[in-house]
Amino acid sequence: MNFYGCGAYKRDYHICPERSINDRIRRKEIAMNFTPLFRPRTLAVVGVSLTNDRHPANVIYMKNRLRQQVEVYPVNVKGGILLGDPVFPRIVDVPHKIDLAVIAAKAEFVPEIMKDCIQAGVGGAVVVSGGFAETGREDLQEQIVSLAREANFPFIGPNCLGIYSPPYADTFFLPSERIVRPEKGKVAIVSQSGGILVDLMIKFAEEGVGMSLAVSIGNKAVITELEMLQYFATDPETNVVVFYIEGFRKNEGRRFVQEAGRSPKPVVVFKSGKTPAGAKAVSSHTASMAGDYEIFRSVLAQHGIVEAKDESELVSFCEALSCYQNPIEGRMGIITSSGGHGATAVDACASQGFTVPVLSEGEQAEIRKMVSPRLQTIASFGNPIDLTGSVTDEDFMGAAKFMCEKEDVDCVLVLLLPYSPGITSDVGARLSLLYRQKGKPLVAYVPHVEKYRMFVEGFQFHQVPVAHSIEEAVNMAEALRRRQPC
Amino acid sequence: MLTEEIQKILSSARDTGWVLEPEAKRLFSMAGLDVPRFEWAHDQQEAARFARDIGYPLVAKVVSPKVIHKSDVRGVEVGVQDAKALSEAFSRLSKIEGCSGVLVEETVSGMELIIGAKIDYQFGPVILLGIGGTATEIYHDFSLRMAPLTSRDTESMVKCLKAHELLEGYRGKEPINLKELRRLLNKFSELVMTLEKEIESIDLNPVMCSSTRCVVADARIMLKR
Numbered sequence: 001m002n003f004y005g006c007g008a009y010k011r012d013y014h015i016c017p018e019r020s021i022n023d024r025i026r027r028k029e030i031a032m033n034f035t036p037l038f039r040p041r042t043l044a045v046v047g048v049s050l051t052n053d054r055h056p057a058n059v060i061y062m063k064n065r066l067r068q069q070v071e072v073y074p075v076n077v078k079g080g081i082l083l084g085d086p087v088f089p090r091i092v093d094v095p096h097k098i099d100l101a102v103i104a105a106k107a108e109f110v111p112e113i114m115k116d117c118i119q120a121g122v123g124g125a126v127v128v129s130g131g132f133a134e135t136g137r138e139d140l141q142e143q144i145v146s147l148a149r150e151a152n153f154p155f156i157g158p159n160c161l162g163i164y165s166p167p168y169a170d171t172f173f174l175p176s177e178r179i180v181r182p183e184k185g186k187v188a189i190v191s192q193s194g195g196i197l198v199d200l201m202i203k204f205a206e207e208g209v210g211m212s213l214a215v216s217i218g219n220k221a222v223i224t225e226l227e228m229l230q231y232f233a234t235d236p237e238t239n240v241v242v243f244y245i246e247g248f249r250k251n252e253g254r255r256f257v258q259e260a261g262r263s264p265k266p267v268v269v270f271k272s273g274k275t276p277a278g279a280k281a282v283s284s285h286t287a288s289m290a291g292d293y294e295i296f297r298s299v300l301a302q303h304g305i306v307e308a309k310d311e312s313e314l315v316s317f318c319e320a321l322s323c324y325q326n327p328i329e330g331r332m333g334i335i336t337s338s339g340g341h342g343a344t345a346v347d348a349c350a351s352q353g354f355t356v357p358v359l360s361e362g363e364q365a366e367i368r369k370m371v372s373p374r375l376q377t378i379a380s381f382g383n384p385i386d387l388t389g390s391v392t393d394e395d396f397m398g399a400a401k402f403m404c405e406k407e408d409v410d411c412v413l414v415l416l417l418p419y420s421p422g423i424t425s426d427v428g429a430r431l432s433l434l435y436r437q438k439g440k441p442l443v444a445y446v447p448h449v450e451k452y453r454m455f456v457e458g459f460q461f462h463q464v465p466v467a468h469s470i471e472e473a474v475n476m477a478e479a480l481r482r483r484q485p486c
Numbered sequence: 487m488l489t490e491e492i493q494k495i496l497s498s499a500r501d502t503g504w505v506l507e508p509e510a511k512r513l514f515s516m517a518g519l520d521v522p523r524f525e526w527a528h529d530q531q532e533a534a535r536f537a538r539d540i541g542y543p544l545v546a547k548v549v550s551p552k553v554i555h556k557s558d559v560r561g562v563e564v565g566v567q568d569a570k571a572l573s574e575a576f577s578r579l580s581k582i583e584g585c586s587g588v589l590v591e592e593t594v595s596g597m598e599l600i601i602g603a604k605i606d607y608q609f610g611p612v613i614l615l616g617i618g619g620t621a622t623e624i625y626h627d628f629s630l631r632m633a634p635l636t637s638r639d640t641e642s643m644v645k646c647l648k649a650h651e652l653l654e655g656y657r658g659k660e661p662i663n664l665k666e667l668r669r670l671l672n673k674f675s676e677l678v679m680t681l682e683k684e685i686e687s688i689d690l691n692p693v694m695c696s697s698t699r700c701v702v703a704d705a706r707i708m709l710k711r
Contacts, residue, residue, distance in 0.1 A: 253608030254632065283504075283554055284708050285622050286602025286614050287687040290630055295606050298630035302639065486642055 032154045034231045036123025038213060039168050040070050040099035044091050044122070046113050047105035047129075048074040048082055056128060056173030057104035058082075063176040070169040071096070092120045099123040102162065102171045107131030110158070111143045118151040125155040126162030126171045133219050134159050145221050154227075160218025161194035164201070172216075174198065185210010186237070186322045190217060190228045191244040196272075200244070200311070207315045208460070209322065212238040224252065229259045229267070240321045242268045242314065253299070261303030266321040266483055268306045270314050271296060304485035313475060316467065320476035323463045324441040327483035328410040330354040333403035334384035336415040337391040337423075341445075341470065342384030345413055348474040354481075357408045359383050370398030383409075392422040393430060400431050404438035411477050412442045415470065418452040428458025428466075435464060441480060445473040488680045491516060496684050496709065502551040505707040508589050513707070514690075517677040519670060520701045524591035533576050533590050534569060543567050543593045546575040547704075552584030554706065557620055559583070564593070594703055596696035597652065597662055601671065603633070603678040603688040605710070611678045615643045615671065617652075618692040625649075635675040640668040653695070662695040670700045686710050 043064055049055035053062075061082070064072040073096070074082045079089045088094045091101060091113070101122045103113050107129050117125055132141035141158065148155055156162055162171030166184065172194075182204035189204075191197035194216040204211055212235070217223060225243055232241045241263070248256060260267040274293040300307045306321065308314035332354050336342040349356050359367070364381035371379060371387065372395055380386045385399045396414070403412045414431060416423075428444065435442045444459050446452055448468035459466045467473035495513050499505040505513065508526035515521045525536035526549060537544055548561035556562050561582055563575040572590070579588050600618030605611055609632050616628025629646040631639045644650055644664065655661030670693065678688065686708045694703045 248608040250607055251610050253606075254610045257609070257632065284602065284604075284687040284689045284706060285600060285691055286604050286689050287708070289616065289623060289626065289628055290602070290604050290606075290612060290614050292606070292608070295604075295609055295612050295630055299609050299612065299632045302631050302642075485638070486646060 032152065032227070034124070034154060034227075036099035037126075037154055037156070038163060038165055038215075038231070038235075040123070040165075041168070042096055042099045043070045043072045043169055044075050044088075044094055044098045044101045045072060046075040046091060046101055046103045047109075048076050048087065050076060050078060050080050050082060050087065055104075057102070059173045059175055060102055060104065060128075060171055064169055064171075067176055068169050069167045070100075073098070075101075091116045091122065094120070097121060100169060100171075101125045102128060104128040104173065107137065107140055107158070111140070111147060114144050114147050114153070114155070118147065118153050122153075124153065126160065127155055127157035127218075128160060128162060128171065128173060129157075130159040132158045132221070141219065141221050148222050154223060155221075156215065156223050157218040158221060161197065161216035163216075164214040172198070180205045182209060182211040185212060186239040187211050187242060187318045188213045188215070188228075188232050188235070188238040188240070189242045189244070190215045190225060192217060192220070192246045193244060193272075194218070196244045200242075200314070203311055203315050204318070207319065209315060209318050225256050226252070226259055229256070229263060232265065233263055238265065239325070240266050240268065240318055242270065242318060244270050244272070246271075246273055253296070257299050257303040257305060260305045261485070264325075266306060266325055266479075268308055268314065268317050268321065268479075269300055270308045270311070301482065301486040304483050306479055306482040312472075313478075316465075316472050316475045317479035317482075320443065320465045320479040321483070323465045324480055325483070326441070326480070328441060328477065328480045329484065330477065330481045331408055331410045332356050332383075332477065333406060333409035333412045334415070335387065335396065335399045335403060335412065336384050337387050337389060337396075337417050337420045338415070339380075339386050339388075341415040341417070342386050345415060345445075345470050345474065346384060348471050349413075349477075352474055352478055354474070354477065356383050357406075359385075359406075363402075363406070367399060367402050370402060371395045389417075389420050390422055391420050393424055393427045396423065396427055397430060397434070400434050400442070401438075404434055404440045404442075410440065411480060412440060413473055413477070414442060414444045415473075416444055416446045416455060418446060418455045425454040426458060428455055428464070429462060430458075432459050432462030432464040436462070441477075443467065443473045443476045445470050489516065492681075496681075496707075499707070499709060503709055503711060504554065505709070506549055506551065506586075507547065507705060508549060508587075510705040510707050511702065514677075514702055514705060518673045519677075519690075520666075520699055521705075522591040522594050522701055522703060524589055526587050527576070527590050528587045530573055530576050533572055533588060536590050537569065537572055540592055542572075544572060545589075545591050545593055546572065546579060547589040547591075548579040548582045548585055549587045549589050550582055550584035551586070553582060556704075594694040594696075594699070594701045596694035596699070596701070598692035599653075599667075599695055599700075600628070600689065600691040601674055601693050601702075602690065603674070603685070605682055605686060611675075611682050613643075613671065613675055613678065615647070617647065617649050622691060633675045634679050635671055637668070637672075640671045643671065644668075660697040663697055663700060666698075666700040667695055670702075684710060 045061040047057040180202040511521045527533035544566040546563040598619035602614040611633040617625040629643040689706045
């Protein structure tokens with residue numbers, strides 16, 4: 001079994017021709033119900049070993065038995081007893097209706113097991129097993145695809161980790177204690193690579209980005225990025241969808257961007273393989289300039305799909321987009337209590353191509369009236385508004401209210417230094433409430449150390465993204481701008 | 487729409503793998519793209535007659551299935567001022583490998599842009615707009631969109647060029663006719679959608695854009711192999 005090579009056949013997408021089942025599903029001729037697959041109540045693990053506790057199927061069985069809500073049943077042709085539970089020889093022998101079957105047996109047994117699943121009325125399957133198209137066995141993959149096609153039976157994989165869907169089920173064959181779990185949240189991740197998926201979960205946990213569902217789609221024989229997009233469009237538990245993509249099959253990218261462009265929820269794509277393997281001899285200027293990645297990048301932007309260039313962008317983008325879904329053009333209003341921070345933020349904005357509109361004399365006079373008297377002579381009221389170290393919560397509120405109402409600002413950056421003596425730990429929550437009233441996205445920067453957690457929490461509680469650096473705050477705004485189709 | 491005439495042009499080019507310039511121009515003209523007035527002259531008399539009809543200065547180019555990049559073999563003569571110069575150009579161009587006539591056409595001027603198309607494996611037909619000319623790959627200033635183009639696409643393709651100000655009238659220069667440019671992009675996008683199964687890529691380079699017209703001054707259609 002290929003633990004981390006779930007996208008292992010990436011070098012050649014030609015080997016896997018477009019399946020008509022996907023087209024039929026897309027044309028709504030067949031309505032596949034994915035709920036049993038992604039939120040199962042009953043689970044059968046096919047291929048558990050009676051002698052080897054470390055067998056992937058056993059790892060999956062145990063972690064669901066002990067740590068997930070799903071009812072789980074072990075299956076092995078030999079029958080017997082596993083840790084006191086009866087092992088069913090075939091899935092048809094399980095005396096309950098099964099929502100999800102995890103198939104972790106050798107590839108050549110998978111078609112028979114799938115027939116059993118269909119016969120038993122199982123809701124869907126995760127085929128963990130490798131040994132299909134990625135190793136040249138297109139025939140075997142073709143066989144399970146046609147079984148599924150005929151029976152309208154959805155399955156994920158083959159050659160994948162499957163789903164991580166707490167608190168329902170977890171089909172990752174990685175030991176429970178080794179997994180880092182992000183909190184429950186609104187971001188879903190779909191990945192061609194199981195390894196990258198697990199790694200992103202670690203990053204999400206580290207940065208406090210909550211996750212609704214993680215799916216490793218492996219060889220994506222039946223369920224591709226497209227089906228996942230359609231599922232998440234109406235999934236109430238998800239409001240941002242992330243895809244890690246190595247490549248698409250013929251014309252699959254076209255359908256993906258069209259569907260993603262229509263998605264009511266932000267779609268973020270993280271692409272690998274941006275560098276061409278070798279320069280091809282091309283005879284036209286267009287073919288030479290329009291390389292694979294150039295096209296990928298441009299077509300994503302054209303459809304308002306947010307491309308993250310690296311993992312750190314990805315995490316900040318998800319944090320920002322799980323709070324705000326509407327695009328901005330990138331006209332920033334900056335509020336700070338330190339001139340240096342304000343100037344740094346202006347530089348970061350400029351290098352990203354954001355504008356920081358100047359405030360008129362009249363506007364400056366207006367803000368001056370909104371802050372406490374002792375600030376009126378020492379603060380500066382351009383953009384950035386620098387409220388100095390003497391700032392209070394009220395001053396932040398006054399300045400933020402002004403920026404939220406100013407028409408040619410479409411995003412407000414608040415640089416909050418928790419060591420300013422005049423502010424309280426309520427300031428984050430109070431500023432966040434302004435977003436609720438005014439609807440203008442607000443991004444905060446607060447140094448992330450344990451000591452200042454109480455300043456961060458006020459924002460997070462109200463779904464306002466908090467960055468741990470000024471550059472990250474600007475990056476979060478960038479995510480909102482990339483939602484704007486270009 | 488893929489007319490019979492267009493299909494005929496494509497199938498007769500199947501062996502060489504690309505469409506000769508006069509045929510490509512005839513095809514684009516049928517599709518509603520603006521091309522210079524031209525004549526595929528097979529002898530000196532034909533060339534001279536056409537020149538008398540439209541007047542000088544003219545451009546003369548070699549037509550040869552052996553020559554994809556004409557300027558590499560000095561296969562283009564611009565600013566042909568009179569009958570004598572045309573005759574000399576004709577003689578010189580005729581000696582180039584595989585020469586099967588000379589393309590004589592009106593001189594068009596303007597800013598040099600490139601408009602191109604490629605059938606991408608993952609995304610299907612895509613359209614490119616960039617700063618054109620022989621040095622287009624050196625400028626490397628272009629925008630790409632998946633076809634068919636919408637009006638938002640044609641607008642943003644211009645805006646996304648680093649040199650967009652040059653198109654919009656820079657330092658007192660007259661802007662190019664952006665309406666014509668966008669019309670050309672739209673027509674081209676429609677055409678590319680109908681040719682998806684036939685072609686690999688297309689270069690319209692240069693497209694000469696002035697304040698009045700956007701004319702396809704040179705074109706190359708690479709067919710699917």
